[in-house]
Amino acid sequence: MKLGFHVSISQGFDVTLEKAQKLQCETVQIFVKNPRSWALRTLTEKDIAAFGRLSAVLPVYAHLSYLPNLAKIDSDERNLKGLLHEASLCVELGIKYLVAHPGSHPDKLRGARLTAQAVNAVHDTYDVAVLIENTAGQGNTLGTNIEELARIYEDIEDQGKALFCIDTAHLFQSGYKITERGGWSGFIREFDRLLGIEKIGFFHLNDSKLPAGARADRHWHIGEGEIGLAFFKQLLKDKRFAHLAGVMETPKMGNMDEVNMKVMRSLLPARVPRSPS
């Protein structure tokens, strides 16, 4: 699996590249704009050139900013506008994948339909695929289990395009017993039955500060949380996902990115050298 981090863009894409390279990232996830503001962003030629230098070296995945709620596109027009704006920035930059949380709605069935409509709007308008992320299960958030993800997927028109991003901390916090014997394989079996294993397109590799089933979201450093190293080792050696990329969204504390990358790399199975042909 190609490993990387979510890396800040606040100092420009050249600094993002510098940071990613220093951390020996093989992939990177970014926000395409300030994630805490509704303000639209205009990319300058300089931005686009700097981004070109970043994406020439590393595969880049975008993560939708914090504000748009995909399950409420009917009650606040900013939600859909914000989503489409970020998808348009992805197109300008040449990013193919946009990770998005499915949003929250008190009526989960209705929310799922609206989220699917939001994803459809992106797919209809832009050459960007939405990676729908599973969530920890806080409040009314959708996508806290495979059934809820499947309910959204049902209403997605271009099912060949939509994919899912599996966040390991969210999975654990939402109640999947992935650290117990057979827990991970059970999850994958169920995911495969309802959605198809090939629909997993990306990973968020986070340990959890909170115990299993906490239904709240708190990421933690790899091996120092409640999930622990054994799970990540199992995931990294799972050949079914070896072709995919995964990023850590662990808290930025001191040199912990360096430490987390070192720990993660130590868990990767040895790469078998290709025999000369």
Ligand SMILES: [Zn+2]
């Ligand atoms: Zn996320």
Ligand SMILES: [Zn+2]
């Ligand atoms: Zn995540």
